[in-house]
Amino acid sequence: MAVQQIAQISSNPVGERIDHDDDAAKWWMTVALFNVVVFGTFGLIAAVKMVMPGLFAGVSWLAWPRIRPAHVNGVVFGWLVPMSIAMFHYFIPRLSGAKLYGTRISQIALCIWETGVIVATLGLLNPWGGELQAGSLNPWWMTKGKEWEDYNAISNIIITVALLMVDYVIFRTIAQRRYRQIYVATWYAVGTLLWTSLVYVVGNWPGQAIDWTLHTYFGWDALPHFGFTGSNDANVNWFYGHSIVGLVATPGGIALAYYFLPKSINAPLYSHKLSIIGFWTLGAIYFWVGAHHMIYGPIPYWLQTVATVFSFLLFIPVAAAVINFLGTSRGEWHQLRNNVVFKFFIAGTVMYFLVSTQGSFEALRPVQAIVHFTDYTVGHAHLALFGFATMFAFGAALYAAPRMWKRPLYSEGIAEWSFWLAFIGITIYVVSLTAAGIYQGKLWMDYPHLPFIETVVAMVPFWHARAGGGAMMVASMVLVAFNVYKTATSPAPAETRVAAKA
Amino acid sequence: MAKPKAEQSVLWLGIFASLTMVTALVFTAIFPSYNNRWSTNTVDGAKYFRAVRADTGTGYSKLEEEGRLVYQREGCMYCHTQQVRPLRTEMIRYGIHHSPAPPADEREGIYDEPHFLGTKRNGPDLSRVGGKYSDDWQFSHLYNPQQMVPGSIMPAFTWLFSNANPADPSMAPVPSHECVALVAYLQSLGADRMIWDPALNGGKGGYRPWLLPQDKQNSLAESQAALMNAAKPIHAPRVSQ
Numbered sequence: 165m166a167v168q169q170i171a172q173i174s175s176n177p178v179g180e181r182i183d184h185d186d187d188a189a190k191w192w193m194t195v196a197l198f199n200v201v202v203f204g205t206f207g208l209i210a211a212v213k214m215v216m217p218g219l220f221a222g223v224s225w226l227a228w229p230r231i232r233p234a235h236v237n238g239v240v241f242g243w244l245v246p247m248s249i250a251m252f253h254y255f256i257p258r259l260s261g262a263k264l265y266g267t268r269i270s271q272i273a274l275c276i277w278e279t280g281v282i283v284a285t286l287g288l289l290n291p292w293g294g295e296l297q298a299g300s301l302n303p304w305w306m307t308k309g310k311e312w313e314d315y316n317a318i319s320n321i322i323i324t325v326a327l328l329m330v331d332y333v334i335f336r337t338i339a340q341r342r343y344r345q346i347y348v349a350t351w352y353a354v355g356t357l358l359w360t361s362l363v364y365v366v367g368n369w370p371g372q373a374i375d376w377t378l379h380t381y382f383g384w385d386a387l388p389h390f391g392f393t394g395s396n397d398a399n400v401n402w403f404y405g406h407s408i409v410g411l412v413a414t415p416g417g418i419a420l421a422y423y424f425l426p427k428s429i430n431a432p433l434y435s436h437k438l439s440i441i442g443f444w445t446l447g448a449i450y451f452w453v454g455a456h457h458m459i460y461g462p463i464p465y466w467l468q469t470v471a472t473v474f475s476f477l478l479f480i481p482v483a484a485a486v487i488n489f490l491g492t493s494r495g496e497w498h499q500l501r502n503n504v505v506f507k508f509f510i511a512g513t514v515m516y517f518l519v520s521t522q523g524s525f526e527a528l529r530p531v532q533a534i535v536h537f538t539d540y541t542v543g544h545a546h547l548a549l550f551g552f553a554t555m556f557a558f559g560a561a562l563y564a565a566p567r568m569w570k571r572p573l574y575s576e577g578i579a580e581w582s583f584w585l586a587f588i589g590i591t592i593y594v595v596s597l598t599a600a601g602i603y604q605g606k607l608w609m610d611y612p613h614l615p616f617i618e619t620v621v622a623m624v625p626f627w628h629a630r631a632g633g634g635a636m637m638v639a640s641m642v643l644v645a646f647n648v649y650k651t652a653t654s655p656a657p658a659e660t661r662v663a664a665k666a
Numbered sequence: 667m668a669k670p671k672a673e674q675s676v677l678w679l680g681i682f683a684s685l686t687m688v689t690a691l692v693f694t695a696i697f698p699s700y701n702n703r704w705s706t707n708t709v710d711g712a713k714y715f716r717a718v719r720a721d722t723g724t725g726y727s728k729l730e731e732e733g734r735l736v737y738q739r740e741g742c743m744y745c746h747t748q749q750v751r752p753l754r755t756e757m758i759r760y761g762i763h764h765s766p767a768p769p770a771d772e773r774e775g776i777y778d779e780p781h782f783l784g785t786k787r788n789g790p791d792l793s794r795v796g797g798k799y800s801d802d803w804q805f806s807h808l809y810n811p812q813q814m815v816p817g818s819i820m821p822a823f824t825w826l827f828s829n830a831n832p833a834d835p836s837m838a839p840v841p842s843h844e845c846v847a848l849v850a851y852l853q854s855l856g857a858d859r860m861i862w863d864p865a866l867n868g869g870k871g872g873y874r875p876w877l878l879p880q881d882k883q884n885s886l887a888e889s890q891a892a893l894m895n896a897a898k899p900i901h902a903p904r905v906s907q
Binding site: 221229300392394400455541 | 687693703736742753769787812816
């Protein structure tokens with residue numbers, strides 16, 4: 165990467181030059197990349213344990229049902245959200261024409277956030293096994309038992325504090341902006357932070373822990389509960405659970421694409437109007453679809469139907485984003501040959517379209533009857549959070565790291581390898597699990613007397629393929645993290661050092 | 667190009683973005699909760715779905731409540747659902763012999779905090795498992811799932827047993843108190859579920875347990891026979907709590 169090009173990008177078109185030190189963004193990105201390697205490896209262990217259930221036998225804290233929530237929540241709250249926040253710290257000062265407000269506050273927020281992630285992961289894994297576990301039935305410490313809400317109540321409080329500090333820093337930075345017009349990436353960043361903060365508090369309300377404390381220490385068994393129960397609990401769980409995917413990971417990823425895709429190919433955005441339509445339809449529609457996780461379940465029939473209808477309405481924001489990204493790339497397709505950041509964003513865009521289409525059709529009752537509870541859903545989730553959100557985040561990391569540390573990228577070759585490993589890995593992963601899910605669902609549907617274990621044994625070949633694809637995905641994470649690490653620690657080029665002094 | 671004023675205001679952006687969330691929360695989460703099947707206060711006929719226990723006044727006894735926490739901590743709900751969908755194939759699969767499993771009902775969950783509906787079946791549904799296997803079968807299965815179900819991918823929960831040492835068969839594993847509580851909870855799942863049988867009371871209809879007595883006996887006898895064929899059966903402790 166030519167130094168002149170870096171200098172040109174960092175320069176401020178309005179007038180006096182702002183030197184963005186990006187210290188907060190560097191911290192957040194470093195921790196996020198550390199987390200993706202750790203929690204990605206957790207996922208790989210879980211995938212291998214599906215075909216080798218005897219692996220680490222007797223080690224309670226590496227048992228499959230403890231590793232799994234640590235992986236799932238780790239990649240969202242340890243990787244995707246911190247990575248989005250890191251990139252907000254990078255592009256919001258640049259789009260606002262103002263220095264970041266409160267680098268130090270943001271760095272403290274990161275330390276608090278990571279403490280929360282570590283506390284939560286320890287609570288899930290609970291490595292103090294054996295006899296010590298006798299007294300460990302404490303709902304403040306263990307998993308909350310609901311998907312995406314698995315992080316324990318203590319860590320929720322810690323993470324909420326950090327989240328509010330980040331909100332404060334970012335919103336203050338936007339408030340003191342010098343450009344009146346708000347670019348759409350900032351819209352999505354504001355949406356991500358606001359929606360994350362709102363749904364995080366609603367979804368992680370520690371009702372069970374409060375009830376347990378009142379019951380155990382104060383002998384208070386009076387009803388009603390402070391938490392939700394049964395179907396009501398499930399409904400709130402999925403209102404939150406789908407918002408985590410749709411209003412935290414999705415706008416976080418799209419915000420990155422709206423900034424980094426035009427930047428990486430040096431082309432203007434296709435349509436501002438389309439991006440605004442996409443933003444508001446995303447917010448207006450995505451919150452309604454949570455109940456499609458309980459089709460045929462014990463919730464009202466009309467609620468399931470509403471969720472299905474809104475799942476199809478999601479084509480509007482999806483089409484708006486995809487058309488905008490592909491339209492921005494018009495005339496620049498030749499850059500796919502050697503621009504690895506562009507590759508990540510285009511692959512992510514295609515997978516965003518695929519996974520959203522898949523999700524809409526999955527919400528239909530006849531489809532859901534077969535694929536619900538199978539590996540199909542697991543493949544779908546990985547296509548969304550790896551194929552779409554993580555691809556975008558990798559592209560953003562490889563674009564931003566050289567500019568933040570003001571050094572050329574350590575290795576374009578390693579970046580190419582990380583792209584192809586990620587791309588081929590996720591493809592193997594999703595194809596094998598989609599096939600496995602349809603196969604297992606059909607076995608359950610058509611042979612009600614077939615012993616359950618037969619339908620599990622039939623999945624083993626698919627699970628082998630999945631573990632292989634997963635290994636490639638983890639390898640790509642390691643390569644991206646290594647590339648950024650070497651970029652950050654390599655000696656600075658001479659010209660940049662002179663420019664920084666001047 | 668001139669852009670509308672509202673597009674330049676972060677305040678309006680924040681207000682409208684919050685409104686989208688609040689609207690959906692009201693319509694999809696709060697509005698449905700005014701539902702006489704979802705809470706312990708307003709429910710009608712909940713006793714047909716889960717019997718109230720004498721010692722606690724809720725749907726779970728002290729021991730079952732503790733077992734529920736063990737179920738939660740060990741993450742059973744990540745692999746086992748607790749909802750039978752109203753599909754013919756599932757009612758047969760999770761039923762026992764001539765008793766098809768009744769589908770999940772909203773009123774079954776009113777004492778469940780948190781819910782364990784689940785989303786993934788790495789193992790079978792558990793909402794109708796109460797009474798399907800003997801206690802001894804459950805202990806043996808928790809200690810060594812592959813022994814009871816060859817090909818199973820379930821982890822061996824050896825840390826719920828004292829004297830646990832799979833390498834040394836001479837040591838007899840003893841289920842811990844937590845394990846006893848867990849099995850008590852498992853045996854309560856679906857055990858009190860009643861169904862409406864129009865043939866009862868001379869054609870007037872009435873409620874009866876979903877599981878016919880002879881089916882329950884046959885099922886327990888089968889699981890006990892399977893246990894006897896296993897290499898190392900584990901027997902329930904004689905009232906260790």
